[in-house]
Amino acid sequence: MRIVHKLSDLRRAVAGLRGDGAAVALVPTMGALHAGHMALVEAAQASGAKVVASIFVNPKQFGPTEDLARYPRPAEADTKLLTEHGCDLLWMPGVDEMYPAGFATNVSVSGVSDGLDGAARPGHFDGVATVVAKLFNQVRPDAAYFGEKDFQQLAVIRRMVADLDFGLEIVGVPTVRESDGLALSSRNAYLSADERARAVALPLALTAAKRATEAGERGAIPAAMASLAAAGFAIDYVELVDAATLGEPVPGRPRRLLAAARIGTTRLIDNLPVAASTNV
Numbered sequence: 001m002r003i004v005h006k007l008s009d010l011r012r013a014v015a016g017l018r019g020d021g022a023a024v025a026l027v028p029t030m031g032a033l034h035a036g037h038m039a040l041v042e043a044a045q046a047s048g049a050k051v052v053a054s055i056f057v058n059p060k061q062f063g064p065t066e067d068l069a070r071y072p073r074p075a076e077a078d079t080k081l082l083t084e085h086g087c088d089l090l091w092m093p094g095v096d097e098m099y100p101a102g103f104a105t106n107v108s109v110s111g112v113s114d115g116l117d118g119a120a121r122p123g124h125f126d127g128v129a130t131v132v133a134k135l136f137n138q139v140r141p142d143a144a145y146f147g148e149k150d151f152q153q154l155a156v157i158r159r160m161v162a163d164l165d166f167g168l169e170i171v172g173v174p175t176v177r178e179s180d181g182l183a184l185s186s187r188n189a190y191l192s193a194d195e196r197a198r199a200v201a202l203p204l205a206l207t208a209a210k211r212a213t214e215a216g217e218r219g220a221i222p223a224a225m226a227s228l229a230a231a232g233f234a235i236d237y238v239e240l241v242d243a244a245t246l247g248e249p250v251p252g253r254p255r256r257l258l259a260a261a262r263i264g265t266t267r268l269i270d271n272l273p274v275a276a277s278t279n280v
């Protein structure tokens with residue numbers, strides 16, 4: 001796997017991958033890679049495309065009191081994992097390469113960025129949209145792969161791609177979980193053993209609330225909040241939204257249950273689809 005740090009080298013390397021007429025798929029990440037990221041790489045490979053992964057810890061999507069400085073950056077382990085998975089090219093720009101002096105543009109996707117994580121992390125989705133727009137223009141892929149774990153992010157990117165005529169396919173990949181149900185996340189590395197044991201309350205609370213809601217029961221959201229609080233989580237939100245507002249008009253699963261909560265200093269997010277109630 002070739003690794004490039006400069007935009008000029010990236011352009012040449014992508015042109016090389018396309019040499020024999022192959023399609024190119026992009027997997028954008030912030031590194032500290034795990035099996036969730038590898039599911040994106042594998043889905044991209046399954047399409048027959050050459051795969052470009054990017055690793056860039058994007059300062060613009062972190063709030064002033066968030067974890068930019070301590071975000072894990074295990075470059076060697078990341079490179080090894082991508083090589084073992086047969087990734088074709090790794091784009092690893094530095095902050096100065098991505099945002100040279102004088103950089104002054106902001107991409108803001110209104111509506112879909114507003115609630116949930118957009119409300120809890122002001123400016124976050126502007127930072128995501130800005131860097132993802134740049135990644136798309138840098139790599140010019142035919143398709144890009146994102147995880148459903150960051151469900152609102154996926155919706156923001158789909159909206160941006162449609163609105164700005166990027167002309168590439170956005171593919172959402174289902175969330176990869178630990179055996180107890182916790183969604184894989186780079187930030188899980190922050191959890192102490194005790195916090196890790198209690199963190200399973202997040203997928204358990206969402207699963208219980210999903211089942212109760214689908215059965216037509218009332219009070220599922222307050223019950224989920226109570227079980228998260230009992231496990232020691234500080235809750236940012238637990239919300240059931242019309243999936244169409246997040247760009248997922250899938251027949252049979254018209255709603256999405258999303259949550260974000262903090263355990264100690266670690267903020268976790270998760271979400272599940274919710275089918276139409278069988279009891280109304």
Ligand SMILES: Nc1ncnc2c1ncn2[C@@H]1O[C@H](COP(=O)(O)OP(=O)(O)OP(=O)(O)O)[C@@H](O)[C@H]1O
Pocket residue numbers: 028029030031035036037039040145146147148149150173174175176177183184185186187188
């Ligand atoms: N468990 C997972 N299953 C599927 N995709 C995932 C999973 N975790 C992350 N992704 C996807 O990988 C891409 C890169 O995400 P990122 O590098 O932020 O990893 P992360 O584990 O989500 O990290 P963080 O802890 O910062 O949220 C995103 O599209 C994200 O949705």
Ligand SMILES: CC(C)(CO)[C@@H](O)C(=O)[O-]
Pocket residue numbers: 028029030056058061128131132150153
């Ligand atoms: C899409 C992304 C790579 C943009 O920095 C990031 O938000 C992430 O890792 O999900």
Ligand code: BAL
Pocket residue numbers: 030061062150153
């Ligand atoms: N996984 C989304 C990136 C972030 O939390 O900043």
